[in-house]
Amino acid sequence: MQAGRRTLEAGAPHGHPPRPCLKFRPLLRQPRGPMRLSAYFLPLLRENPSEAQIVSHRLMLRAGMIRQSSAGIYSWLPLGLRVLKKVERIVREEQDAAGALELLMPTIQPAELWQESGRYEDYGKEMLRITDRHERAMLYGPTNEELITDIFRDSIKSYRDLPKNLYHIQWKFRDEVRPRFGVMRGREFLMKDNYSFDLDVKGAKHSYFKMFFAYLRTFARMGLRAIPMRAETGPIGGDLSHEFIVLAETGESQVFCDRAWLESEILDMAVDYDSDLEPQFLRWTSLYAATGDIHDAKACPVPEDRLVTARGIEVGQIFYFGTKYSAPMKAVVAGPDGEPVPVEMGSYGIGVSRLVGAIIEASHDEAGIIWPESVAPFKxxxxxxxxxxxxxxxxxxxxxxxxxxxxxxxxxxxxxxxxxxxxxxxxxxxxxxxxxxxxxxxxxxxxxxxxxxxxxxxxxxxxxxxxxxxxx
RNA sequence: CGGGGCGUAGCUCAGCCUGGUAGAGCGCCAGCUUUGGGAGCUGGAUGCCGGAGGUUCGAAUCCUCUCGCCCCGACCA
CATH class of the missing domain: 3.40.50.800 (Anticodon-binding domain)
Structure with missing residues (x-):
């Protein structure tokens, strides 16, 4: 290492000759650091940009958090990035606490995997397709079930290696017909997605319950009341699914729930992930809450005077989908009897970048944003x-x-x-x-x-x- | 993907109908005076009027095409 470099790292005051320093000393935060507004990059807007229609979008632009690059695609400026990182950190901590393992998959994926699962055609125009210089069909990942299944089947061959729960926090791209509302519905967005692999349905459900509670904790730590609602499984498929919904006027989803949800405390609790979570899960889901997709007014168990009809922001969704991918993609393990068994899978997503907007929707006033301390860019x-x-x-x-x-x-x-x-x-x-x-x-x-x-x-x-x- | 709207200075917008060579407020720069809830005065800089083509002596303005952005709906973390 060169002397000059070392000087920098030791943080020698300018104007003084560098003292020889053989030992690396970490650079401490300097009192005269860049977190002075005179040196910071915080381009505030006094007026509302005309393209921003909802409060979180307006405030994020005005507060110098983001700038739009093209429809549904944003740069995150220093202040916004700090919030994004804090949200990401909470998500990561709760995933880790629930026993999920972080990895990082690429944004660009080969088309073959998607042809194998059958979704290359199904996904339609929302998938951004790319051709590389060798004319090989690629795509910018809208989600990662195929890729993770590929990684899994490559390496996991025995039931003894189960269960596994792998996650990553990575940028996704979905070529939405109509991106809007700033980071709430971007085409490019940061998502935490994970995938659980279990030998049998019982194990898969346990994985599902773990994520259910990890999600409740995650959102609660951000000061959000996110209500778990029974949801349709959509193109990802499967038969058990919940959406986590933050009620907000500007939300895009029509939702229905028991009034008691609004009276409950913020949904935070200690969880023992090794215990049987099903009773607790059943208790949490006993109170009615459903998305508009599956709500049936005739079959609704909640009397009309207790039923809340509202709009909400979906900040997360969890799915149990069994062998939907493992079967066609041959993600099988040897069971105890030596016979191959397709693994039971679930997937779980949190819209990390969307959460930043959702938190603002939930916490602001006339003058601007009111950050919960846990995600504030500065205290x-x-x-x-x-x-x-x-x-x-x-x-x-x-x-x-x-x-x-x-x-x-x-x-x-x-x-x-x-x-x-x-x-x-x-x-x-x-x-x-x-x-x-x-x-x-x-x-x-x-x-x-x-x-x-x-x-x-x-x-x-x-x-x-x-x-x-x-x-x- | 259907329907609608808008592109003029960094931001918000006027000018367009009725063609005559670019405006306001805020912001920015300089100076002075101010300073406990978006200060005042003086001076200054900033525009391929989204792009291309056309009509015309002349186009921000009229016509055609095109690109971009926004909104409503259908679809979605």
């Missing part, structure tokens, strides 16, 4: 109201340095702008806490801490603010 927005004032700069710089050092995620508005503009910007991007440093407060030795949700403010000493925010 704290530190605002210096008077960029030209030495005292304010010193106080705000100090808070920024100490919070950052303590690992608190801070976005520091150090720009020279009017107070109103700064408040409006902070409200728009919706960080959970706003820490305001101004001359008026400093005269009294205080700073102001405002919670974005609810808008409660309190004046307190900088030390107290640090303690409260976890930087003390």
């Amino acid at each position: 704290v927005g530190l605002v210096n109201l008077r960029a030209g004032d030495r005292r304010c700069v010193a106080a705000a710089d100090d808070l920024y340095a100490r919070l950052t050092r303590a690992g608190v995620e801070v976005l520091y508005d150090d720009r020279d702008d009017s107070p109103g503009a700064k408040f409006a910007a902070m409200d728009l991007i919706g960080l959970p806490y706003q820490l305001v440093v101004g001359p008026r407060g400093l005269d009294k030795g205080v700073v102001e801490l405002k919670k974005r949700a609810g808008g409660a403010r309190q004046e307190l000493s900088p030390e107290a603010a640090l303690t409260l925010l976890g930087g003390g």
